[in-house]
Amino acid sequence: MKFYNREKELHYLKTYVQLEPNSILFVYGPKSSGKTTVMLKVIEELSKGNDLVFFYYDLRRHATPTKEEFLKIFFEKSDKKYVLNRFEVNLKIWKFGVEEKFNFDESSLNDVFDKIYEGIEAVVRDGKKPVLIIDELQKLKNIYFNGGKSLLNELFNLFVHLTKVRHLCHVICLTSDTLFIEEIYRNSTLENASKYYLIDWLRKGTIRNILKEEGFSEKEINHCLDYLSLPYEIADLIENKKLGISVEETIKQWINIEADKIKYLIKSNRERKKNLLKVLSKFKDKIKVDIEEFEDEIFDDVKFLIENEILFYDVINGIIKPTSVKKWFAIKNVFKK
Ligand SMILES: Nc1ncnc2c1ncn2[C@@H]1O[C@H](COP(=O)(O)OP(=O)(O)OP(=O)(O)O)[C@@H](O)[C@H]1O
Numbered sequence: 602m603k604f605y606n607r608e609k610e611l612h613y614l615k616t617y618v619q620l621e622p623n624s625i626l627f628v629y630g631p632k633s634s635g636k637t638t639v640m641l642k643v644i645e646e647l648s649k650g651n652d653l654v655f656f657y658y659d660l661r662r663h664a665t666p667t668k669e670e671f672l673k674i675f676f677e678k679s680d681k682k683y684v685l686n687r688f689e690v691n692l693k694i695w696k697f698g699v700e701e702k703f704n705f706d707e708s709s710l711n712d713v714f715d716k717i718y719e720g721i722e723a724v725v726r727d728g729k730k731p732v733l734i735i736d737e738l739q740k741l742k743n744i745y746f747n748g749g750k751s752l753l754n755e756l757f758n759l760f761v762h763l764t765k766v767r768h769l770c771h772v773i774c775l776t777s778d779t780l781f782i783e784e785i786y787r788n789s790t791l792e793n794a795s796k797y798y799l800i801d802w803l804r805k806g807t808i809r810n811i812l813k814e815e816g817f818s819e820k821e822i823n824h825c826l827d828y829l830s831l832p833y834e835i836a837d838l839i840e841n842k843k844l845g846i847s848v849e850e851t852i853k854q855w856i857n858i859e860a861d862k863i864k865y866l867i868k869s870n871r872e873r874k875k876n877l878l879k880v881l882s883k884f885k886d887k888i889k890v891d892i893e894e895f896e897d898e899i900f901d902d903v904k905f906l907i908e909n910e911i912l913f914y915d916v917i918n919g920i921i922k923p924t925s926v927k928k929w930f931a932i933k934n935v936f937k938k
Contacts, residue, residue: 602740605811605832608799609637614773616645616746618653618732622764625757625791629782630800631773631913631924635832636775637661637736639800641692644734648693654683654724656733656764657694660740668744671752672705677714682723683731699911716761721763721770731770733763738774741806772897779914780907785917797917800831802926815839821848828852830926852927859931864911876902880912884932888923898921 609778617626630636637659644655658674660666665672677684681700686696697720703712724731735741744752760772776782785791803811808829812822815835825848829835834855841851867877876899883890892914895903903921906912910931913924 602835604638604642605835606807607635607642607800610798610814611646612643612847614639615797616642616646618647618730618771618773622768622873624638624764624793625760625795626771626773626798627776627782627785627795628773628798628800629779630777631802631831631922632777632910633831633925634777634800634802635835636777636800638832640734640736640773640775644694645691648691649890652729654695654729654731655693656683656696656720656731657731658735660735660737663740667739667745668746668752669705671744672708672713675713676703683720710750710752710755714755714935717759725781732773733760733852734773735771735777736775737777739776739778742781747809757788757790761790765794776877779916780904783914799915799917803832807872808835811835817848824848825852828855829926834925834927855927856930857936859928860934863911863935865929866911870905873902873905877906878935880906881932881935884923884929885936888926888929889920890920895921 602805606795614628628636628640642656646656647653648655660674663670663674675697677686677696677700680700681698683695684698685693686772687694688874697716699716703716710726721731721733741753741756746752746755760891763770764772782797786797805826808826809822812825812835817838825838829838832914837855838848838851842848846854863881867874880895880899880902883894903912907921909913911928912921914921923932
């Protein structure tokens with residue numbers, strides 16, 4: 602698969618993981634903006650050096666993991682403290698090792714965290730730098746250990762200790778759930794212990810260059826620039842072009858599909874209809890709306906549209922916008938007579 606330019610983001614993340622760990626990094630952004638793809642590219646490019654050991658846990662594939670599943674995802678039975686889990690041409694991903702006799706069923710959260718520590722300390726002893734990455738961390742939200750301890754809350758304590766206190770290991774958490782980022786932002790454990798990095802829509806200049814490279818005409822490019830924002834849209838356009846569907850047709854289809862989805866969501870939530878339309882109407886003439894512009898009585902409806910991936914909340918910058926530019930046109934379409 603082709604990787605489209607994300608130079609600025611790659612540079613930031615590649616530099617970040619090579620600096621001394623001081624805080625937890627939360628990478629967030631609109632749905633499908635390419636957070637995972639960029640992160641995997643970072644791992645791929647830096648795996649070559651053999652100096653960094655990446656523990657990358659992908660929770661995207663799991664619905665909402667149970668405690669048992671979490672343990673299976675994070676650990677592997679081995680006589681080593683850390684083991685190679687995935688090895689592709691340039692991609693090396695590691696897992697924490699636990700001895701054969703380690704009993705997950707009877708283990709407390711402390712036992713489990715000890716194993717994470719042992720793995721990380723073993724990497725450091727080997728003269729390497731561990732980097733712990735969790736993709737869609739919010740999926741661990743409902744896991745509780747003995748004594749009713751919330752795994753996620755305890756993990757945050759562990760992460761603060763690993764980064765800010767002991768500078769042992771980088772911790773990077775990816776999420777497209779911005780309501781979760783909002784909770785984190787207000788979590789006192791993480792105050793002064795976390796950083797945020799936005800992987801946003803592609804910039805217009807980048808889109809122009811990619812389309813040019815892909816052989817699109819100047820007329821096609823100019824048309825696309827008004828509507829494109831996400832990397833996968835480019836792949837879709839290219840494929841459709843090969844299938845004989847023009848750029849204009851594809852974009853028109855996209856907007857119709859998105860508009861139908863929004864209309865359906867409104868229809869199936871009749872009791873919210875008035876408020877949903879009130880929220881969406883703020884986007885009739887502008888693409889970004891300041892959070893302050895939403896009255897308290899419609900804030901639950903704003904949240905509802907965020908949960909349904911129509912809107913994206915950039916909590917750090919205090920703005921709300923559609924999850925993509927095509928979604929913005931779809932919203933405007935809903936109001937067309
Ligand atoms: N730089 C890129 N070059 C080419 N394709 C990309 C790029 N970034 C993302 N994509 C494609 O876009 C789609 C979504 O990307 P990805 O899963 O990385 O996004 P995400 O932000 O992690 O998604 P989610 O919001 O679901 O967590 C994938 O099909 C991926 O292959």
